[in-house]
Amino acid sequence: MNTIVILSVTGIAAMMSDVFKLKKTLYGLSLLGLLIALVFSVCDWGQYASYFNQMVLTDNYAVVFTSMLIGMTFLWFLMSKDFFSSHSSASEHYALILFSLTGGVMMTNFSDLTILFLGLEILSISLYILAGSDKGNLFSNEASLKYFMIGSFATGFLLFGIALVYGATSTFNLKEISDYVQGHNGSLPTYFYAGTLMILTGLTFKVSAVPFHFWAPDVYDGSPTLVTTYMLSVVKMAAFAALYRLFINCFAPVYEFWIPVFAIMSAVTMLLGNITAVYQKSLKRMLAYSSIAHAGYMLMALASPGIASKNALVFYLLAYAIATLGVFNVLYQVHKVTGREEIKSVKGLFRKNPFAAITLTLCMLSMAGIPPAAGFFGKYYMFVSTINGGLTWLVLIAVLSSLIGVYFYFKVIIAAFQEPELENTAYYRQPSDLTVLYICGILSLLLGILPQFVAGLL
Amino acid sequence: MNNTLLIVLLWPLVSMVLSLLPAKEASGKTAFALSLAGMLLSVYLFMGFVPANGMQQVMSYAWIPSMGISFKIGMDGISLLLIMLTNVLTPLIILSSFGRKIENPKAFYALILLMQFALLGVFVALDGFLFYIFWELALLPIYFICLLWGGKDRVRIxxxxxxxxxxxxxxxxxxxIYLYLQTPDTHTFDIDAFYQLQLSGTQQAFVLWTMFFAFAVKIPIFPLHSWQPDTYVDAPTPGTMLLSGIMLKMGIYGLLRWLLPTVPAAVHEYGFLIMAFCVTGVVYASCIAIVQKDFKRLIAYASIAHVGLISAGVFTLNSEATEGAVFQMLSHGVNAVGLFFIADIIMTRLKTRTLSELGGIVNNQKIFTIAFMIIMLGTVALPLTNGFVGEFLLLAGIYAYHKWMAFFAGLSVILGAVYMFRSYQAIMLGSRHWSDSEFTPLTISEKTVLVSVAALVILMGIFPSVLMDAAAPSIKTLLSLVSAR
Known part of the structure; x- marks a missing residue:
């Protein structure tokens, strides 16, 4: 609760900063706001409290995801100073990022469908604008418009689904819906199931699962690199937190109805994402497709509900977000210096800065799911919970598609260790530009060696 | 508590860090000295080993308790011999790279030592998950060794x-994971729990084929070998030595330790089929080796033939063949390192490995000739060399299992003699004369490696019992585990 308030206040303060001439200190202030919000969020651990007529519920699940969201945003701020300094409208950028984070936090805390909808809209609308924040770039405009049109469409689905579920159960509250469904299982009207499917459609849109993924590559590729980073790490986390929370808490009694849907979606998503990523030359676009593939792995958690899959999802998201931030830090610096975003642009990194190349390798290994990096344990926990849920075929498909993944992740690693194409290519202006990469690499390794600190949280 | 095993395991990791400290020029010497110390440590381990005691120096720490994963290590005779193999070969491999032009030597030696750590981990892990982690960890350094210091087509290969x-x-x-979920509640990856599982026939078959695939790729067993010749040829020589000398033993060790005792019924059922694959591989690879023009590629195919024979022996489940397999793992490791080093010496001096362009080296290279001769005789399994002991036991065991299988497996000896003698003849004999400027005399480090390998070939051939006595009781225990259920 306090977390939402603090984040909103920081966001509003950022918006007002033009009036109060706070612009210079805004970066520090935002970081401070995030830190305070993080502290308050962590302090909620173990307290089970609900606010606003049971519309917001802070349980441990919410605390874990809120803290991860804020932590990732904090890391994102560390690598994105340029995003605020190079624009005339810096204060709006601060405000939009902070608002979208607030929306994301609401999506992890909701216990009422209206709050879910509000959170999702706050998150999405900020992102529609941010996607187009590189005004002079046509691709950025395209990304923004595409995202907005298709996003609104998805929101429509979600809203219609909520209305149908409300029609069937006459409540918005998750607990009450769950009780009602439990009590009337077998005698639920058909439009309840239709509503569930529509909500599923609306939310899987946001996590870019096949077949609702077609907006993702263009939006991720067209948006300014830093905004893409934010979408891939923070937004994806929030969307999955909401999806899992809703289906596990609310529709658990009818899981036989939606588990096959998620299982098939998961299989198709990971295969399609990985196979398409193989053919990409642009590193950014490749990472966009790989993020679709990762959404497929994460959907495995929804196909095998239970405590094990909840923990697996947390670990997977964390490992993935950390690796993404690390890789994008390099991508952003490369782009800033060379103006290109191809895989071969990272050539010569090892020659220039061995340590950076090694940490980049760690992040890539984490994405590919190879020990000793964190991503391996994400996949491992996911596999265990899925085999336990009886879906061995899904795990075999996941194994197969991971192998395809290795191929293109290793293309980046190979490029990093090759000789540079141009002499004197600098990959960063100051060593501190790659701080986030180092943090992420070390975190990936630590989580890979001592996973139990995060794995057993819930 | 006796911690020698843990120290032996962690020593390469310590050495890796230490080898990064000194200046570029000294990194090779540092790595060599440190790995030599590691070898002495493992000799000490060998001295303290009591064959009759079974699994020894077992230690177990909770690693990820919530998932039933522990850091559990221990050794029996089979592990011990493979530890010895790893720790004896690593200094030789490092030494063999001296005098070669290596860019970025610090990273190179650090990766070799990391590789050594992972290999040792595979041989001592007694927890399924830990085994898997080490197994994967071994793949990374060798990948980078081949990628960064390999030949022309290295990226693709x-x-x-x-x-x-x-x-x-x-x-x-x-x-x-499947086995883990079959263990009784509060699941565990402990190997003893795996040994006690009572699985149905279909479950065993599933586990057998999935696991066998992993081991078969690594060994490699026909028809999963197609990565091997290219990789061996393209890898830098120390990388090839690591791959053929030690790494493929991971697969055979995995069969012995993790596959046979876990799913014995399926092994009884499908053993014959798998052996047929192995033996096919023996004949197939030998025939291809005979027609090779490139010496390094020839050794690579010869290697497939030899390990095919070893794996066939593993599946006979009788004590002769299993003892032979364990011993032959060691001999093959030593011989392969020797042969690849010979190929490397020729390559660095004469810039070619094509058999038809060579010849006449015998005329002015005494030590080289004798060492090559001894290693070659070891490879073709002449009595009093290390290869004889292993191959004899293997063929005797396979004969007891199935006559015709032994007949085809026995072809490996004949065909092996054909391709080895043929290559020796092409490389060494002939009237051609290389001057000292073309074929520069061997350096001290090269001589040391060759003499050590040749000495090992002969010593292991004359005194095999020193090693076999350490492993025999463990092999008996292992086989009783397989036949008990």
């Missing part, structure tokens, strides 16, 4: 190698 082996590893992971 190494990636193929990586994806090939990773396919196997991931299938093994699935089957390990």
């Amino acid at each position: 190494t990636l193929k190698f990586f994806i090939y082996t990773l396919t196997g590893s991931l299938l093994m992971l699935v089957s390990l």
Whole structure:
């Protein structure tokens, strides 16, 4: 609760900063706001409290995801100073990022469908604008418009689904819906199931699962690199937190109805994402497709509900977000210096800065799911919970598609260790530009060696 | 508590860090000195080993308790011999790279030592998950060694190698998770729990084939060998030595330790089929080796033939063949390192490995000739060399299992003699004369490696019992585990 308030206040303060001439200190202030919000969020651990007529519920699940969201945003701020300094409208950028984070936090805390909808809209609308924040770039405009049109469409689905579920159960509250469904299982009207499917459609849109993924590559590729980073790490986390929370808490009694849907979606998503990523030359676009593939792995958690899959999802998201931030830090610096975003642009990194190349390798290994990096344990926990849920075929498909993944992740690693194409290519202006990469690499390794600190949280 | 095993395991990791400290020029010497110390440590380990005591120096720490994963290590005779193999060969491999032009030597030696750590880990892990982690960890350094210091076509070949082996590893992971979920409540990855599982026939078959795939790729067993010749030829020589000398023993060790005792019924059922694959591989690879023009490629195919024979022996489940397999693992490791080093010496001096362009080296290279001769005789399994002991036991065991299988497996000896003598003749004999400026005399480090390998070939051939006595009781225990259920 306090977390939402603090984040909103920081966001509003950022918006007002033009009036109060706070612009210079805004970066520090935002970081401070995030830190305070993080502290308050962590302090909620173990307290089970609900606010606003049971519309917001802070349980441990919410605390874990809120803290991860804020932590990732904090890391994102560390690598994105340029995003605020190079624009005339810096204060709006601060405000939009902070608002979208607030929306994301609401999506992890909701216990009422209206709050879910509000959170999702706050998150999405900020992102529609941010996607187009590189005004002079046509691709950025395209990304923004595409995202907005298709996003609104998805929101429509979600809203219609909520209305149908409300029609069937006459409540918005998750607990009450769950009780009602439990009590009337077998005698639920058909439009309840239709509503569930529509909500599923609306939310899987946001996590870019096949077949609702077609907006993702263009939006991720067209948006300014830093905004893409934010979408891939923070937004994806929030969307999955909401999806899992809703289906596990609310529709658990009818899981036989939606588990096959998620299982098939998961299989198709990971295969399609990985196979398409193989053919990409642009590193950014490749990472966009790989993020679709990762959404497929994460959907495995929804196909095998239970405590094990909840923990697996947390670990997977964390490992993935950390690796993404690390890789994008390099991508952003490369782009800033060379103006290109191809895989071969990272050539010569090892020659220039061995340590950076090694940490980049760690992040890539984490994405590919190879020990000793964190991503391996994400996949491992996911596999265990899925085999336990009886879906061995899904795990075999996941194994197969991971192998395809290795191929293109290793293309980046190979490029990093090759000789540079141009002499004197600098990959960063100051060593501190790659701080986030180092943090992420070390975190990936630590989580890979001592996973139990995060794995057993819930 | 006796911690020698833990120290032996962690020593390469310590050495890796230490070898990064000194200046570029000294990194090779530092790595050599440190790995020599590691060898002495393992000799000390060998002295303290009591063959009759079974699994020794077992220690177990909770690693990820919530998932039933522990850091559990220990050794019996089989592990011990493979530890010895790893720790004896690593200094030789490092020494063999001296005098070669290596860019970025610090990273190179650090990776070799990391590789050594992972290999030792595979041989001592007694927890399924820990085993898997070490198994995968071994793949990374060798991948980078081949990628960064390999030949012309390295990017494509190494990636193929990586994806090939990773396919196997991931299938093994699935089957390990499957076994884990079959253990009684509060699941565990402990190997003893795996040994006590009572699985049905179909469950055993599933585990057998998924796990076997991983091991078969690594060994490699026909028809999963297609990554091997290219990778061996393209890898830098120390990398090839690591791959053929030690790394492929991971697969055979995995069969012995993790596959046979876990799913004995399936092994009884499908053993014959698998052996047929192995023996086919023996004949097939030998025939291809005979027609090779490139010496390094020839050794690579010869290697497939030899390990095919070893794996066939493993599946006979009788004590002669299993003892032979364990001993032959060691001999093959030593001989392969020797042969690849000979190929490397020729390559660095004469810039070619094509058999038809060579010849006449015998005329002015005494030590080289004798060492090559001894190693070659070891490879063709002449009595009083190390190869004889292993191959004799293996063929005797396979004969007891099935006559015709032994007949075809026995062809490996004949065909082996054909391609080895043929290559020796082409490389060494002939009237051609290389001057000292063309074929520069061997350096001290090269002589040391060659003499050590040749000495090992002969010593192991004359005193095999020193090693066999250490392993025999463990092999008996292992086989009783397989036949008990």
